[in-house]
Amino acid sequence: xxxxxxxxxxxxxxxxxxxxxxxxxxxxxxxxxxxxxxxxxxxxxxxxxxxxxxxxxxxxxxxxxxxxxxxxxxxxxxxxxxxxxxxxxxxxxxxxxxxxxxxxxxxxxxxxxxxxxxxxxxxxxxxxxxxxxxxxxxxxxxxxxxxxxxxxxxxxxxxxxxxxxxxxxxxxxxxxxxxxxxxxxxxxxxxxxxxxxxxxxxxxxxxxxxxxxxxxxxxxxxxxxxxxxxxxxxxxxxxxxxxxxxxxxxxxxxxxxxxxxxxxxxxxxxxxxxxxxxxxxxxxxxxxxxxxxxxxxxxxxxxxxxxxxxxxxxxxxxxxxxxxxxxxxxxxxxxxxxxxxxxxxxxxxxxxxxxxxxxxxxxxxxxxxxxxxxxxxxxxxxxxxxxxxxxxxxxxxxxxxxxxxxxxxxxxxxxxxxxxxx
Amino acid sequence: xxxxxxxxxxxxxxxxxxxxxxxxxxxxxxxxxxxxxxxxxxxxxxxxxxxxxxxxxxxxxxxxxxxxxxxxxxxxxxxxxxxxxxxxxxxxxxxxxxxxxxxxxxxxxxxxxxxxxxxxxxxxxxxxxxxxxxxxxxxxxxxxxxxxxxxxxxxxxxxxxxxxxxxxxxxxxxxxxxxxxxxxxxxxxxxxxxxxxxxxxxxxxxxxxxxxxxxxxxxxxxxxxxxxxxxxxxxxxxxxxxxxxxxxxxxxxxxxxxxxxxxxxxxxxxxxxxxxxxxxxxxxxxxxxxxxxxxxxxxxxxxxxxxxxxxxxxxxxxxxxxxxxxxxxxxxxxxxxxxxxxxxxxxxxxxxxxxxxxxxxxxxxxxxxxxxxxxxxxxxxxxxxxxxxxxxxxxxxxxxxxxxxxxxxxxxxxxxxxxxxx
Numbered sequence: 001x002x003x004x005x006x007x008x009x010x011x012x013x014x015x016x017x018x019x020x021x022x023x024x025x026x027x028x029x030x031x032x033x034x035x036x037x038x039x040x041x042x043x044x045x046x047x048x049x050x051x052x053x054x055x056x057x058x059x060x061x062x063x064x065x066x067x068x069x070x071x072x073x074x075x076x077x078x079x080x081x082x083x084x085x086x087x088x089x090x091x092x093x094x095x096x097x098x099x100x101x102x103x104x105x106x107x108x109x110x111x112x113x114x115x116x117x118x119x120x121x122x123x124x125x126x127x128x129x130x131x132x133x134x135x136x137x138x139x140x141x142x143x144x145x146x147x148x149x150x151x152x153x154x155x156x157x158x159x160x161x162x163x164x165x166x167x168x169x170x171x172x173x174x175x176x177x178x179x180x181x182x183x184x185x186x187x188x189x190x191x192x193x194x195x196x197x198x199x200x201x202x203x204x205x206x207x208x209x210x211x212x213x214x215x216x217x218x219x220x221x222x223x224x225x226x227x228x229x230x231x232x233x234x235x236x237x238x239x240x241x242x243x244x245x246x247x248x249x250x251x252x253x254x255x256x257x258x259x260x261x262x263x264x265x266x267x268x269x270x271x272x273x274x275x276x277x278x279x280x281x282x283x284x285x286x287x288x289x290x291x292x293x294x295x296x297x298x299x300x301x302x303x304x305x306x307x308x309x310x311x312x313x314x315x316x317x318x319x320x321x322x323x324x325x326x327x328x329x330x331x332x333x334x335x336x337x338x339x340x341x342x343x344x345x346x347x348x349x350x351x352x353x354x355x356x357x358x359x360x361x362x363x364x365x366x367x368x369x370x371x372x373x374x375x376x377x378x379x380x381x382x383x384x385x386x387x388x389x390x391x392x393x394x395x396x397x398x399x400x401x402x403x404x405x406x407x408x409x410x411x412x413x414x415x416x417x418x419x420x421x422x
Numbered sequence: 423x424x425x426x427x428x429x430x431x432x433x434x435x436x437x438x439x440x441x442x443x444x445x446x447x448x449x450x451x452x453x454x455x456x457x458x459x460x461x462x463x464x465x466x467x468x469x470x471x472x473x474x475x476x477x478x479x480x481x482x483x484x485x486x487x488x489x490x491x492x493x494x495x496x497x498x499x500x501x502x503x504x505x506x507x508x509x510x511x512x513x514x515x516x517x518x519x520x521x522x523x524x525x526x527x528x529x530x531x532x533x534x535x536x537x538x539x540x541x542x543x544x545x546x547x548x549x550x551x552x553x554x555x556x557x558x559x560x561x562x563x564x565x566x567x568x569x570x571x572x573x574x575x576x577x578x579x580x581x582x583x584x585x586x587x588x589x590x591x592x593x594x595x596x597x598x599x600x601x602x603x604x605x606x607x608x609x610x611x612x613x614x615x616x617x618x619x620x621x622x623x624x625x626x627x628x629x630x631x632x633x634x635x636x637x638x639x640x641x642x643x644x645x646x647x648x649x650x651x652x653x654x655x656x657x658x659x660x661x662x663x664x665x666x667x668x669x670x671x672x673x674x675x676x677x678x679x680x681x682x683x684x685x686x687x688x689x690x691x692x693x694x695x696x697x698x699x700x701x702x703x704x705x706x707x708x709x710x711x712x713x714x715x716x717x718x719x720x721x722x723x724x725x726x727x728x729x730x731x732x733x734x735x736x737x738x739x740x741x742x743x744x745x746x747x748x749x750x751x752x753x754x755x756x757x758x759x760x761x762x763x764x765x766x767x768x769x770x771x772x773x774x775x776x777x778x779x780x781x782x783x784x785x786x787x788x789x790x791x792x793x794x795x796x797x798x799x800x801x802x803x804x805x806x807x808x809x810x811x812x813x814x815x816x817x818x819x820x821x822x823x824x825x826x827x828x829x830x831x832x833x834x835x836x837x838x839x840x841x842x843x844x
Binding site: 186209352 | 430479502503510543545546548549551606607608609610612628630632633635636639640642643646649652653654700704719720758775776783785
């Protein structure tokens, strides 16, 4: 028995309770389509684990399924840590090397997401449970030329239009391949990032990499819509998996619609590194901030009244005869009803990379949104925001990526197999 | 009533359960000297809160006391997020401005640590509880000349010796003032960082700022010694507050010993940004990694056997007649018994700032250690490590700071008042 076998064994032993709970069919309700199973905390389940290790608490024990109709990490509840990383295929690497890489990545992602360590492991995630780890893979526009698959490139990967407010750094934008990692433990997320990088081997090189975070589970009294680093409740208008048209808007349908068959069950991710000019923003008095957004800062309710989930009353006039929610308020312009029903699922991480070269905080939002068709999701909304959003003075889009994220792999399949081996 | 009053009110209301629990004297066991109080999760305590908001879970509800013999953030259990930030006094700012700044900072730290929002708040931490927030303040060597207090500068702030393996960036080292922030929620920690920066106003400017993290509460089955990004169990030999000589080794005594009276109950923090050369480290086979450290990676036990807390058997020979724990093993060289009983309390955060300019991970350890006297704590250990530590090939000290952290403020006092107003 090798040392790495030993490592894996002790890790499996530690996680024995998770496996036992999974086998018993314990499943906690998932907000989205990806299934989530978790060991129940408590001494009773602990007794089921070999070695008598106590049960992991829910934070560590929760795992997300790798296989399924859709990839994990799209409807999975926001995790507290995230890494986004883009790779370019190495010179000389083509379709064959890409297929082998996606196969390696899938093996690794499946193992880590279920709480197992890969054979040659760094040990960074030892002791911890899977902690809701998700690893999600996507293809950029340039991937298809480099692998001789140009004819199979979907129209959904046509370049995003240029926006007047863009200040994009091409070195931190796009890429042949994209991986999104999320977990509720920072070391589990970092461990997965290193494993993905190691798997890339000689086939691909990191193009850019970004780190993000969200609120910790349990920091608030009840699950709440996230806040961003401007202090705004952010994500209120998000479509819900229970909406009747959710699947149609977020996921590529199987068969027809002009989408390639290999994208069935997949989605398009638009990634924007949105720097927040916090020094300027924080100088703005609260009432002005609320005019910029069109919502109350305290609870996210529209300025026209109600609670966070109350619809905006876009025509309501104040005592001064002016619109209560101003013409250029961010929430008005981005409202789906103002954009022909365009819908995308926003699933961002905040980022904070310390102090930038200009002395201001290098912080903001790693905006990630999901849609069946970027031309009916991100693009029309961003076009309108680009023209007249009061918030645009306080933000700067610094990087951009558009990725085709194929559907979830069936048992025995690897991510992207239907593209790479068809 | 102003908008910011409203904000504060709704925040107090949300946190009503915490206050109620605190008044009822609920206290959960603290590993260290700083007291920790927490609301118990559950509907019963929720009923006590005005507005009927449900109780925060322990992650959010736990608060650490600002006042006390020692500042918080030294013996407080490691939080999952941390910020280190150093300031230099602005040109023209002296003792008076410094005193006013420490007073502002103390008001802010006390409010935030108890879950209250300051008057002009960014709102970033709204909804969340105090989440074990600690804010800890220290003075660098240069502070004393700039404030006309050179005669009161303690010998403990004499510059650290140069070490041959140092590759220090002066722009990210030292500083007039140092603030350590820790919390179990990323937005709570960021919020405190921004509040501290805002308080600095025209009196001080950020010199450097670093972000760190540790494992999330609940990711492991039981509280365990931390792991670092090399995958090593890190912190096993740490002195414990229950050790009979803990206080003497970590905190400056009141009266005598040559230490100034204003440092009574204080401690010295040595801060090192230690880059880990992970690409090299991860190429090393497991058994070689374990020889470098002298401990098993899986559980941190010495190579001479036992469990994590078993003492090293430094004289044990293997079947080959060689020392089982090699002469240059990190754990041998840093063992207190090899350093005249030198003891420091290591309380680090990991860091990961993406990919460095050289293409390797810009990741490692924000090493923070605490001691009553750096010449009997960090310095002798680092001298020995500098000469012969097998680990030195895989790490690089990139920044360094030494700060005098005064004792905790009494009720009505601000941090450093005994220095600045005596």
